[in-house]
Amino acid sequence: MLGFLSSRQAGLDDPLRLRRAESTRRVLSLQLNPDRDVDRIHGNGINTIDIDVIEGRYMLSGGADGVIVVYDLENFTGKPHYTCKSICSVGRSNRHVHKFSVETVQWYPYDTGMFVSSSFDKTMKIWDTETLKPAEIFEFETNVYSHHLSPIARKHSLIAVGSKNPKIQLCDLKSGSKIQVLQGHRAEVLSVRWSPRYEYILASASADSKVKVWDVRRATGSLFTLDQHNGDKSKASSEAANTAHNGRVNGLCFTGDGLYLLTTGTDDRMRLWNRPRGRTHW
Amino acid sequence: MEVVHPTDQWQTLKPNQAVPAGSHVRLNLQTGQREVRMGEEQLKYWAQQHSEDEDTHNIINPEDLKKAMKKIKEDLNINKDLNQQEESVSSQFRPLEELKKDMAKLDLLVETDVQILRRLLNQYNSTRSTEERLNILHELEYMVHQVDNAQNLCSMGESSAFVLGSALSSNPTVQVKAVEGGALQTLLTLLATTEHFPVQKKVLFAVASLLRNFPFAQEHFLSNGGLHVIEKEQIFKTSLNSVVDPSHEERVRQYSRVSLDKKLVETNWCSLVPKLLDSSDHDTREKALQALIVMAPIRTNDLQIHCKITKRVIFLELRLFLKTGELNQDKLKDVKKLCKVSNDCIDHVYHSIMSQLNQDHSEIRFSAFQLASELFNRSHHFRTLLVDNFQEFLELTVETDLEQPLPPPKEVAKKLKSLAIKTVQSWQASYGSAYKKLALGYHFLKQVKKVDFQDAEARTVAERRREEERRSRLERIYKEKADAATKDMEDSYEEIQANLTEMESCMKLLFPDFDLTSDKKDVFRSSAPNCQPANVKEEQPCCSKDLINEPKEEVLVEKQTSNEDCKGNKEKDPQNSDSTRQKEDEDEDEADDESCEDDQPSNEDLFIRNLGLLSTRLHVKENEDNEAVVSTVKDLHKLISTKHLPAVQGWVQVLTKAGAEQRVLRRALDLKKSLEAAIQKHKELHIDYKTRVRKVMKATSDGDEDDDDDFDEVPEKEGYEPHIPEHLRAEYGLDPLPSTSSAPVTTLPANRPAGPPPVPTSSSNSSSLRKLKRLIEEEQDPTSAAATIRLLKDKITLPDEPSSSSESSMSDPTPAKKTGKDAPVVPFGLDIYYWGQDQPTAGKIIKSASQHQFWVPVEMEEEVENKELAAESRSRYISFPGRFTPVSHFCKAPLGNGKLCQRQDRVKCPFHGRIIPRDQDGKPCKPEDRQREEQEELRRRQEQPDLGTQLEQLRGVDGEKSPAATLITLKRLWPFLISLLVLV
Secondary structure: OHHHHHHHHOOOOOHHHHHHHHHHHHHHOOOOOOOEEEOOOOOOOEEEEEEOOOOOOEEEEEEOOOOEEEEEOOOOOOOOOEEEEEEEEEOOOOOOOOOOOEEEEEEOOOOOOEEEEEEOOOEEEEEEOOOOEEEEEEEOOOOEEEEEEOOOOOOOOEEEEEEOOOOEEEEEOOOOEEEEEEOOOOOOEEEEEEOOOOOOEEEEEEOOOOEEEEEOOOOOOOOEEEOOOOOOOOOOOHHHOOOOOOOOEEEEEEOOOOOEEEEEEOOOOEEEEEOOOOEEOO | OEEOOOOOOOEEEOOOEEOOOOOEEEEOOOOOOEEEEOOHHHHHHHHHHHHOOOHHHHOOOHHHHHHHHHHHHHHOOOOHHHHHHHHHHHOOHHHHHHHHHHHHOOOHHHHHHHHHHHHHHHHHHHOOOHHHHHHHHHHHHHHHHHHHHOOOOHHHHHHHHHHHHHHHOOOHHHHHHHHHOOHHHHHHHHHHHOOOHHHHHHHHHHHHHHHOOOHHHHHHHHHOHHHHHHHHHHHHHOOOOOOHHHHHHHHHHHHHHOOOOHHHHHHHHHHHHHHHHHOOOHHHHHHHHHHHHHHHHHHHHOHHHHHHHHHHHHHHHHHHHHHHOOOOHHHHHHHHHHHHHOHHHHHHHHHHHHHHHOOOOHHHHHHHHHHHHHHHOOOHHHHHHHHHOHHHHHHHHOOOOOOOOOOOOHHHHHHHHHHHHHHHHHHHHHHOOOOHHHHHHHHHHHHHOOOOOOOOOOOOHHHHHHHHHHHHHHHHHHHHHHHHHHHHHHHHHHHHHHHHHHHHHHHHHHOOOOOOOHHHHHHHHHHHHHHHHHHHHHOOOOOHHHHHHHHHHHHHHHHHOOOOHHHHHHHHOHHHHHHHHHHHOOOHHHHHHHHHHHHHHHHHHHHHHHHHHHHHOOOOEOOOOOHHHHHHHHHHHHHHHHHHHHHHHHHHHHHHHHOOOHHHHHHHHHHHHHHHHHHHHHHHHOOEOHHHHHHHHHHHHOOOOHHHHHHHHHHHHOOOOOOOOHHHHHHHOOOOOOOOOOHHHHOHHHHOOOOOOOOOOOHHHHOHHHHHHHHHHHHHOOOOHHHHHHHHHHHHHHHHOHHHHHHHHHHOHHHHHHHHHHOOOOOOOHHHHOOOOOOOOOOEEEEOOOOOOOOOOOOOOEEEEOHHHHHHHHOOOOOOOOOOOOOOOOOOOEOOOOOEOOOOOOOEEOOOEEOOOEOOOOOEOOHHHHHHHHHHHHHHHHHOOOHHHHHHHHHHOOOOOOHHHHHHHHHHHHHHHHHHHHHO
């Protein structure tokens, strides 16, 4: 580390090198924090969690039994050992609770007063955190696998929803209606993500092993489809053309700067894509 | 300066070695080494020795030698050295004997050397003086020395080395001498040069014994380091076997003590010993392991090799565990020792354990898990490693992932699981706070998998739930049963109680003071002996004592005069004989009945007297006064014993099983107790029902006397006949019954003369039907008199009527057999089932007047007898088609083409009519047939003129005939014309 620092000081090294070395080191030494615990509220598996971006203090968790819990992660006790308490929860007794497992929860990016949850009971609910009542309920024909609110959107307030239906739905929080449908996938959409860099760019991963990148302003279709073979036709068989993985693609994540896209598939692979060019790195 | 003792073969001459005079020395141009062997003259000497007779071999007796040597030991205090040599000589013999077997293979030189030894030993044996012996021993020592030093005897070396080894082992003086004498070096040289494996082994043994506990020798040994390495290499080349390994171990231990050249040696060892581990021999591996473990502490600086070794060690350990099935404590200690060395070792141990855990066999997993759990408690590093991968660990041991079930065998898997759960719990208790993942895993098991850590069975929730369900279902069933039982009990409680009270009151009526107490029984007992003799003397058969004593005597008599007992009875009692005479005319059964009948009157007189006696003894007879009461009692008894008691017993069973409330159970138990008490009471009362039975029997058996007998007997015959149950007999001061309950009755015919029936009673006739019923019932009951009578019948009649029975048996079967031959065998059917019976239901049809589905008139079930059906069930249709006989005759009617008709119809040929006998030409044999045939022929001709005439007719008569007629003719001719056309 010191060597890296000194060589950086001397200008011998690329800044990226130092950064990578350090981040790699840290990643490799990742460990469970022995001092932090989280209250056990969920009786079943936890499908999704989300920490709010504003304070980084509140954590949402959605369980397989439809329960949603809000935790306070902040440690005010002054002691190193701390168990995060749950502030409130939408339990089974709640009138508005999701009937089936909650698949995705997400805080409203600008305010912790609102969060969105989608569930296998074919609904997506916009919750008011104060009252723990749904302010808005979107109903769909099929199970909702995933939804995403753009973390940077200033000009729109769209929620992209991926469901069993191959069409991606865009729900507008302003009007409370489904305003647009993005067609192009052939199978259920397992994951959707807005780009953290460009307001209108959306990536979607589907069970047809394709990853598509959309510009929601364009009605014609997707911008492009990520191809694991980088367009090399010789390597790809006809049905494997334009696929990102050899199985379903069930995870999507943009890097913080929005330049790269990370996808995971059921072929036990993780791919990093150079997003603007749509090329795979690994 | 060392002196080389040359042999007849070339051997390398090392620098600073002296050569004896006369030796042949040469320079080997291939190796560049100097070599030496014996000179020509010496060789001649060798050859001469060799040619000597070999018979001397068998002369030496090792036992004698040993004895002698022992004597020497005792007599003289020779120096230890000599003693040692002596021992070595003695131990020489076994190898020598082995050698004998291999004689053919062995080098001739060995024999010569052996011969020298033999000679010495012979001398030793023959001489008695100690001095001479000493000399011989010296010589022997020299010989042995020579054997050692001179490597000329390769195969001899084997035994000599062995001798030396045994001589050297733990004997410091000899050791010192040996080392000083250069034995070590020669041994090493031998080891390095010989290719013969057994020799190497023996030599190694010698070396090891030399080095053991002898630092001086070890130093010496190490100073010849080069040799040492060579030796080792050779060891591994020849893939050591188990004998070698202990020496290794020993040596290794000494290395650690003597810190000379250690590193060099160790590095070599480190690379060499693992090779041993690869060998297939299990023993070798174990030995090597031991050696490794001894070396382990030294080799910390050589980590890489060490790790390799550790890996192998663990692998082997696990295999060992698998083989032995359980953890070997020593092995475990070894592993722990290895693990102490460094964290890297632990890494390796961990990885090998994990790989073993991944094996698809529960046994392996189980052993690996045991090892892991041992190490977990020892090493922090191991804990961290394991806890880091805790999820996988749990998957492999506790079966947390349903898609990865534990591999077979099942029992071990179960064991593994429960052990794993227990272990995880203990880990959690001791390390849970320090290792977060462990705690998380524990909570996962506890809360998500719902593993009950208290439950030794380690069942999952599902299993537990299933178990619970099963239990609850059973409980429910029991409860239902219990409820039903309680309800039943509630329902019938009253009835039972009523019955009981009724019984009670009946008994009171019969015997006012009757009480079921032990006092009464005592009274019984005390009164019994008093009465007994009197009764016997008075010949009162009705008294209980008589009845029981007499039968005994009778039975004895019966046994003695097996065939004549009936006759004997007759002689005793003339009246009885009369009755038996009468009986002879009748059937078997009836005769028995009669004998019973006869008994009855004989009792009459006695009964009256007995009454007084009996009353004191709790015996109740049935007579006209108490008949009603007794019959009620009897009914009640029957009711209680057949219906109530089993029911109550069943309730008690159900209630106890279902764990019903105490109150109900107690009630049931009370009920049972009182019922049993009632039965017991009834038993004690000894109510006699026999008379009735008799009456009834009479009624059934002989029609004429029926009325008389019935009338007669009723009053007097209510004779009480005590029936003492088997278990109570002791109380009455009686011997146990020799035969069955039938015994008392057997005597009856003897004692009771047939007499005229004195007093008729009116009741008997009217009640005869009822009695008949009762008779049947009683006959089923083994305790009843009727049954005993039946038994009696069998007994008496068998010897009585041998002739008649035999006659009947002789005569009867024969016709049956005859008819059986002719009659067809018919399978069992309804008709046979109901043979000779009236079928109550067959042939009856329920006729419903209304066809409506729901509306039913009041008298719906109107049975109409269907005669046909009834007849059908009584008869059977047997279709009898007869036998098929093939037709042998032919029709033989002449055909148009001159042949005869070959059809074989039975009666009638479809073409030629009835088949009649014909001759070869087909003409009928009988004149009338021939005539008939001719006539037919004639008629046919007239009716059907041939085609030509027809056509002529057609043509010629054209003008005269009407067109209609021609048309008809044409029509008739049409088929012919068509055939003509076709031909054209």
